[in-house]
Amino acid sequence: MSDSNERLTMPKPLAKQGAELDDRLHAAKGVRTLLRKVFPDHWTFLLGEIALYSFIILILTGIFLTLFFNPSMTQVVYHGSYTKLDGVRMSQAYESTLNISFDVRGGLLMRQIHHWAADVFLAAIVCHLLRIFFTGAYRKPRDTNWLIGVAMFTLGILEGFLGYSMPDDLLSGTGVRIAEGTLLGIPVVGTYLSFFLFGGQFPGTEFVARFYIIHVLLIPGLLLALVSAHLFLMVHQKHTQMPGKGHTEANVVGQPMYPYFMVKTGAFFFFVFGALALLATFAQINPIWQVGPYTPTAISAGSQPDFYMGFLEGSLRMFPSWTWDIGGHTVSWDVFVPALVVPGIIFTGLGLWPMLERWATGDRGYHHVNDRPRNAPTRTAFGMAGVTIYGVLWLEGANDIIADHLQIPLYLTTEIARWAVFVGPVIVFWATRRICLGLQRRDASMLTHGVETGIIVQQPNGGFVELERPLNEEEIALISAKPPAPLSIARAVDENGVPEPALRGVRGKIQARVHEVFAEGISLAPPANGHGNGHGNGHAVTEGDGERAAVGGGPAGPAEVGEGQAGEEGE
Amino acid sequence: MRWITARRRRPFFGYAAVLLALVAVGMLYAAVTGLGGSTASAGSGSSSAQITEGKNLFAVSCATCHGEYAQGSSVAPSLIGAGAAAVDFQVGTGRMPLKETNAEAPRKTPVFNQQQIYAIAAYVASLGGGPAIPSDQQVSAAGADTALGQSLFNANCAQCHNYSGAGDALTYGKYAPPLTQATNRQIYEAMLTGPEAMPVFNDTTLTPVDKRDIIAYVTQTRAEANPGGFSLGRVGPTTEGLVAWLGGIGALVLAAMWITAKRREDHTGEITGNR
Numbered sequence A: 001m002s003d004s005n006e007r008l009t010m011p012k013p014l015a016k017q018g019a020e021l022d023d024r025l026h027a028a029k030g031v032r033t034l035l036r037k038v039f040p041d042h043w044t045f046l047l048g049e050i051a052l053y054s055f056i057i058l059i060l061t062g063i064f065l066t067l068f069f070n071p072s073m074t075q076v077v078y079h080g081s082y083t084k085l086d087g088v089r090m091s092q093a094y095e096s097t098l099n100i101s102f103d104v105r106g107g108l109l110m111r112q113i114h115h116w117a118a119d120v121f122l123a124a125i126v127c128h129l130l131r132i133f134f135t136g137a138y139r140k141p142r143d144t145n146w147l148i149g150v151a152m153f154t155l156g157i158l159e160g161f162l163g164y165s166m167p168d169d170l171l172s173g174t175g176v177r178i179a180e181g182t183l184l185g186i187p188v189v190g191t192y193l194s195f196f197l198f199g200g201q202f203p204g205t206e207f208v209a210r211f212y213i214i215h216v217l218l219i220p221g222l223l224l225a226l227v228s229a230h231l232f233l234m235v236h237q238k239h240t241q242m243p244g245k246g247h248t249e250a251n252v253v254g255q256p257m258y259p260y261f262m263v264k265t266g267a268f269f270f271f272v273f274g275a276l277a278l279l280a281t282f283a284q285i286n287p288i289w290q291v292g293p294y295t296p297t298a299i300s301a302g303s304q305p306d307f308y309m310g311f312l313e314g315s316l317r318m319f320p321s322w323t324w325d326i327g328g329h330t331v332s333w334d335v336f337v338p339a340l341v342v343p344g345i346i347f348t349g350l351g352l353w354p355m356l357e358r359w360a361t362g363d364r365g366y367h368h369v370n371d372r373p374r375n376a377p378t379r380t381a382f383g384m385a386g387v388t389i390y391g392v393l394w395l396e397g398a399n400d401i402i403a404d405h406l407q408i409p410l411y412l413t414t415e416i417a418r419w420a421v422f423v424g425p426v427i428v429f430w431a432t433r434r435i436c437l438g439l440q441r442r443d444a445s446m447l448t449h450g451v452e453t454g455i456i457v458q459q460p461n462g463g464f465v466e467l468e469r470p471l472n473e474e475e476i477a478l479i480s481a482k483p484p485a486p487l488s489i490a491r492a493v494d495e496n497g498v499p500e501p502a503l504r505g506v507r508g509k510i511q512a513r514v515h516e517v518f519a520e521g522i523s524l525a526p527p528a529n530g531h532g533n534g535h536g537n538g539h540a541v542t543e544g545d546g547e548r549a550a551v552g553g554g555p556a557g558p559a560e561v562g563e564g565q566a567g568e569e570g571e
Numbered sequence B: 001m002r003w004i005t006a007r008r009r010r011p012f013f014g015y016a017a018v019l020l021a022l023v024a025v026g027m028l029y030a031a032v033t034g035l036g037g038s039t040a041s042a043g044s045g046s047s048s049a050q051i052t053e054g055k056n057l058f059a060v061s062c063a064t065c066h067g068e069y070a071q072g073s074s075v076a077p078s079l080i081g082a083g084a085a086a087v088d089f090q091v092g093t094g095r096m097p098l099k100e101t102n103a104e105a106p107r108k109t110p111v112f113n114q115q116q117i118y119a120i121a122a123y124v125a126s127l128g129g130g131p132a133i134p135s136d137q138q139v140s141a142a143g144a145d146t147a148l149g150q151s152l153f154n155a156n157c158a159q160c161h162n163y164s165g166a167g168d169a170l171t172y173g174k175y176a177p178p179l180t181q182a183t184n185r186q187i188y189e190a191m192l193t194g195p196e197a198m199p200v201f202n203d204t205t206l207t208p209v210d211k212r213d214i215i216a217y218v219t220q221t222r223a224e225a226n227p228g229g230f231s232l233g234r235v236g237p238t239t240e241g242l243v244a245w246l247g248g249i250g251a252l253v254l255a256a257m258w259i260t261a262k263r264r265e266d267h268t269g270e271i272t273g274n275r
Helices: A012-025 A028-035 A043-066 A092-102 A107-134 A143-165 A170-185 A190-198 A207-237 A257-282 A307-318 A333-361 A377-397 A399-406 A410-449 A473-479 A487-491 A505-519 A557-569 B002-007 B012-033 B039-044 B048-061 B084-092 B114-126 B146-156 B184-193 B208-223 B237-261
Strands: A075-077 A089-091 A251-256 A323-326 A329-332 A451-458 A464-469 B271-274
Touching: A028 A257, A043 A107, A043 A207, A043 A257, A043 B237, A089 A092, A092 A107, A107 A143, A107 A257, A107 A307, A107 A377, A107 B237, A143 A170, A143 A207, A143 A307, A143 A333, A170 A190, A170 A307, A170 A333, A190 A207, A251 A257, A257 B237, A307 A333, A307 A377, A307 A410, A307 B237, A323 A333, A329 A333, A333 A377, A333 A505, A377 A399, A377 A410, A377 A505, A399 A410, A410 A473, B048 B114, B084 B114, B084 B184, B146 B208, B184 B208
Parallel strands: none
Antiparallel strands: A075 A089, A251 B271, A323 A329, A451 A464
């Protein structure tokens, strides 16, 4: 397993140069550690890299675009090479974007790569975040890095919004107008905030220049710093790993940075670049020349934001028009709630989730081996319910396009969305939990009975039986890696039937009940334990599971568990 | 002639003679009225014969809903004063005669030929004025100002028909249709008469010159190529998001699976580090 431990031999001239360099920098030790960093080999671990590489491409193409973009709202009359608009009044921002598209060599390609990279960047962040969530990879000690990730996600959305607002075309201007309305919707200070941002009444003559400097300097700077912190923490805390043979809480199994992972990730960078270049070559994105310059008096049907703002658009579209008039002051709940409170809840909930889950499970231990989603049914169910809410908001954001193309009455789509956003998550929560528990039962049955082979044999007495093959070691390791119920459940009542102090009283009882819900599942012990719970009665949480209940609970848990196996697996 | 003589007693001969006569009359009629030639002049000048023909066609295909004297009914509006332009648009785009009552009458293949449409139009116009069918010069995009057309289109049309004329949904099952098939004259007539949910843009709201500018903008926009690749339907970021997820992330996830799937069965190269 660890044959790559042999010394790497360097060509002599290179070794000499390296030694000279190391005499000055004393970097060999650190570089060696880095080159030996272990990367677990699982495809979901590359989702974050799609985001990282898109970000790099965004910076590169963005630098190119800054050379030609003119962030000015000074009005000019267009006389450029796109003759259809010859004589149209527009801002210099829009004019220079037209020039990038039609006159700058490679400009349109760069613009399109930049825009596709932005879409893929945020889509990759969403995928990466879902992977981290559903495998429980955010758990202590990585909850700090989870927070950094949520911050980057939020900043990424804001960065994207500022970016597509800058060309000052009709579509983006509509988006900025909505942003202004949202600011105005904030009670008491809204008007002041809006005047502060736009330098007076909307649209004014300022916002493109202001968005520009935030878009090209402030947020990219913050993102760069946060990406560095994210990666530093990832290296420092080491990767999580999916459950598998020889994967323990005390080790990390995978391929070394040099040479294997370097080659793979290098190739993957070019995959990302290639995919974006292909998209930009063959799929037209944000054709601002068709949309026309922004004027506050016009609006286009099908005005949608880019996909990552879609859930906000949907939230606004489906919310009923509730306004209060308090002493001559309007309180626009119909803007304030859907545009600020809803995303506030979504992102605050996302950020606080690791803490909420600690409370709900009582599990304060370190975790380096990820969960299979089925093995944490309640978390997976919460995640899917969240995905459902987001998905409904997102679809509602494009409800006119959906209504037009599927020939559904427009208001019906809104009515459906209003129900679905409340009913959908409940159904999905329940269904997901049942599916997860069902999959656990199947796992339990596979552990005791093996895998159905699909080969039917006729017996001498005429009966038919299907042959079953026992699981191999890797499959057993994967399936039986389900963590046992957290320690606090076992501790909830002592031998005299007295509950733990923390779980007394109303709050304590609620917490104890939540613990039970989160811990529901089937014990998946390796088959050495005999027939055991294999038939899955569904509620065998703590009883008869004492030895495994001791694992993974307290902070001291992982160290104890890992020691025995780490000795065998280590280098 | 012997060929005919030999067959003139056969049963089919009568039918053939009638067919021949019909074709001859049709051709003669076409030659007199100028079918397919300068259409606009045929539409404007209406003879009493044409009105009679239109009246007959109307009685067969329109009167069921619009009433015997085009006075309207509970299911269809009165056409008195609707004008020839409205008839030319509604029947010329196949919307009328209506196949079924829905929120919106869809565009379909016209039931009548242009000559019959002119006849019905002449009949409806004879009932009480209304906007006439515009001439070819009136609807010509030649020499029109597309820049002004762009501003006018975004100010007056885009909120329903989309910035590119791709169309979009309206309330209660109605929709603004895509402007991909409408002819210059139909665009002009639509503005003039306001079919379905569309408001009327009369000649004081949008002057005839404005209308031509809009026509020029619409026709030039739909004809122009997409310099950035496939258009994705020209409906804005919705389809772009779909492509980013399916074509972008979807393809890259497959690449990630492929890259990580390439490993040796015996775990060669795998190492284990301590926490």
